[in-house]
Amino acid sequence: MAAASKFAYLPVPLPADANYKKQCVEVPGTKRPGQTAHYRSSLHPFVTLKTPNVFTNLLEIFDEGYRRSKGGPFLGHRPVISTEPLKYANYHVWQTWPEVDARRRALGSALHKLFQEGTLGGGDLPTVGIWSKNCPNWQVVDLSLQAYGKVGVSLYDTLGKDSVGAFSINHAELTVIFATPAHIPALLKLAPKCPTLKLVVAMDDLTAQTKSVLSAWGETAGVQIKEQSELEELGRANLIPVLPATSEQIATICYTSGTTGQPKGVVLTHGSLAQAAHGYMYQFQLDNETTLMSFLPLAHIYQRVMELVAIGMGAQIGYTTGDPLQLLEDLAILKPHMFPSVPRVINRIYQSAVATGTAPGIKGALFRRAVATKLYNLRNHGQFHHALYDRLVFRKLAGVLGGRLRIFTSGSAPISANVMDFMKIGILSEVIEGTYGMTENCGSFVRTWSYDPTSSGTVGSPLPNCELKLVDVPSMGYSAEDKPYPRGEICMRGEQRFSYYYKDPKKTAETIDEEGWLHTGDVGALDDSLRLKIIDRVKNIMKLAQGEYVALENIESIYGGSPFVAQLYVHGDGLQSYLIGVAVPDPVQFAGLISRVRGKPVAPEDIGTLSEATKDPQIVAAFLAELQKQAQKHQLKGFEQLKRIHLTLQAFTTENGCLTPTLKIRRKETYEFFKGPLDALYALGEPSRGSTKL
CATH class of the missing domain: 3.40.50.12780 (ANL, N-terminal domain)
Structure with a gap:
């Protein structure tokens, strides 16, 4: 009889005697001046990588899931049944755990062979890029990287074209990128700026004509084009066992979507990701009958860890169409048990x-x-x-x-x-x-x-x-x-x-202290x-409701470059998906704007007319349109742009508390000063972007 798994105790339910009134406990002797004591969960003993019977690497998570799955379904997707118009089937096609295991071994063996013989690699780390929406093949690629000692680098669209391209590829020294066919032309355009790139792998099979065109284009850029199925075939002919992994081994570099400067490469180990998933296996009650819906981008850490939890429990993962407008249809067809949102x-x-x-x-x-x-x-x-x-x-x-x-x-x-x-x-x-x-x-x-x-x-x-x-x-x-x-x-x-920011010890030291x-x-x-x-x-960097970070002061400085602006305050609310602001117009430019819109001259000294115009919706819209010229000039992303503006002739001053003695904006005080009109702008609801099904 086979021995029971050391992870069989997972998942851990909420204790029946849980004290909801005391959800943390202080670690004795840790209170110091300038900080609170250290707090830990009051529900369970503290867990580390050295605690017996905890996940310490990603291979253990997969192996435990495989054991629990009993060979059942694992990764599912809705196949495309028509391209014009685009239409998906009203069912999922599933790959079983043994099928995915065989594929990850084949793909991993092929990649290991290519790195070993020098066809790929040559940088500090054996990095492999993935640029795709969520799909079973995304997970197959990642599982193969985990199993054969490679470092995954997920690329995503919200980093911006330049960042997805030149910066991330060069910074991570990527020699191979797995991509959906739709992304391959963009990669080939970037190839001349990315000297390390040698191979682009289409995650879906290409038509003969498409492959011929892309391969010819790739030759001119020194980049080979292959299909994922080709690499899996190569791996099956050169199969090697899964390579052991340690907790210290680097598993991935995740590039953050910061809005100031270049993205930072966050280095995560097998141990870090295994512990992240392990922590959520307390209270999350999943089993091999559970279906998790994969809707949020896998390039972001949240969805990735949620799927690791599902994998460790032997569950099923159903991938959506990726279209937010089809979300309700995806839900109706998959009928998930767990939905990270x-x-x-x-x-x-x-x-x-x-x-x-x-x-x-x-x-x-x-x-x-x-x-x-x-x-x-x-x-x-x-x-x-x-x-x-x-x-x-x-x-x-x-x-x-x-x-x-x-x-x-x-x-x-x-x-x-x-x-x-x-x-x-x-x-x-x-x-x-x-x-x-x-x-x-x-x-x-x-x-x-x-x-x-x-x-x-x-x-x-x-x-x-x-x-x-x-x-x-x-x-x-x-x-x-x-x-x-x-x-x-x-x-x-x-x-x-x-562990650290890749190639950036200065920012690492700013973020992780000596303890x-x-x-x-x-x-x-x-x-x-x-x-x-x-x-x-x-x-003053905050996150909007859709998860995008915005640097408020940076945006203020860009809009402040407009000749129409004398002073500007940009406001964001974490419960909202867009930015609003308060602007004090430059009187000369504002008078000219009013004159153009109304067709009759207004003098900059005519304070009464200027003041009245700040409340005229037509004038406000024209002013915001002028500001958008600055946004376009500096290529602000949509979520970084002001969607509504409150105009006022009341300047920000030290006297009214909006400015510091060095004339910097006091953010909390300025919001409180203009709270009424700002809250009124958000009360209008989200600006229309067309109809949705939600």
């Missing part, structure tokens, strides 16, 4: 559902009564279900999400407490916020506890393998001694923390249950 998607679900409450007659009244009753029961009695209203009202909403959902997670950006409360009572599934983290800690740090009725608005407490502390930020008035709750910069420590703490740049507070709440940013 982000606030922007959740807000659309929420808005669509709440619209039902405005329906006339009995239908709208029933919905409003059901929501009010369940919210009252949640907030006052900790109850998530209602026998009558779940059957009459909320079963339909759950059905829109596939009807089988058991775990719904929100991560990557902040979300409103009201929205989270609605989701908790509305979709008949466990709803978890707090896959709060960053690429630098594998997106694995804190999470809310299962069925915590009062956790909305917080991101929970540390996973069993993480430590948390808050450090004073004197310049912003935050202190570990603040009452009623300690506040400060959030710092984390744990073995899912990244191994990762300084996140976020400001947090601990509430009366010792749950973490995000309240600010140390630096």
Whole structure:
């Protein structure tokens, strides 16, 4: 009889006696001036790579999943049944665990042979690029890299064309990139700027004509074009066993999507990623019958770690079309049990559902009564279900999400407490916020506890393998001694923390201190249950609701270059997906603008007319159009551009608190000063981008 796996105890459920009122414990003797004590989870003993029976590398995760799967289905996708118009099948085609195992061994063996013989490689690390939307082949490539000692480098579109191309390819010294056929022409255009690139592998088979054209183009650029199936065939003819892996071995370089300067290459080891997944196996109740939906980009760490959790549990992963407009159709066809999501998607679900409450007659009244009753029961009695209203009202909403959902997670950006409360009572599934983290800690740090009725608005407490502390930020008035709750910069420590920024020791030293703490740049507070709440940013870089980072001061400086602007404040809210601002117009240019729009001259000294014009929608639109010329000139991305503007002749001054003595904008004070008009701009709702199905 085979011995039981040492990982058989996973997943670990929430203890029956969990004390929701004390979700952290202090590590004795760690309180020091200028910071809180170190906090750990109160649920479980602290876990490290040296703890017995924990995952220490990615091969252990795959092997455990393979054992649990019993040969069942693993990776599924909706095949394309028509290209013109584009149409997907209403079913998934599945590859089994043994089939994927055979493919990863074949592909990994081929890559190892090419690196060993010098056809590929030559840089500091044996790096391999992947540029593709989520699909089974993305996972097959990554699994092969894990199994044969290669370093994956995921490329994604939001880095911008230049970054995806020249910078990332050259910085990571990529000699081979796996790409979808649609991306290959872009890579061949970049090839002259990327001297290391030798091979581009099409992840899907090409037509004979397409391959001939691309190969001829590749020859002129010194780049070979092959199909992934060719490499797998090469590997089957030269098969070698999977290579052992250690926790210290580098598994991937993830490039962050920062908006100032070039992206940073975050170096993550097998141990870091294994520990990230291991931490989430506490409370996430998955098994080999679970289907996880792959919708968020695999190039981002959040989705990647969620899929590692699924792999370790022997689960199934269903890949979507990748089209947000087909999300509801994808959900209806896959019927997932687990759906990692982000606030922007959740807000659309929420808005669509709440619209039902405005329906006339009995239908709208029933919905409003059901929501009010369940919210009252949640907030006052900790109850998530209602026998009558779940059957009459909320079963339909759950059905829109596939009807089988058991775990719904929100991560990557902040979300409103009201929205989270609605989701908790509305979709008949466990709803978890707090896959709060960053690429630098594998997106694995804190999470809310299962069925915590009062956790909305917080991101929970540390996973069993993480430590948390808050450090004073004197310049912003935050202190570990603040009452009623300690506040400060959030710092984390744990073995899912990244090793270093690739080829950038200076930024590494700025981010990881001498005691191994990762300084996140976020400001947090601990509430009366010792749950973490995000309240600010140390630096003026913030994350929008769709997960994109924006550097507010950088954007202000770009727009401030417009002759129409005397002063400008750019405002972002983590619960919103776009930026707004306050501008004090230059009187001369503003007078000229008003004259052109209205067809009659206005003098810069005519303060009454200028003031009145700041409230004229036509003038405001014309002013914003002038600002957009600056955005286009400096190639700001869509999410970096101002979508709405409040015009005022009231200058930012030291007297009204908007400026420091050195004439820098005080961000919190400026927001408070203009809170009314700024909140009114967001109250108008998201600017229209066309219709959606959500």
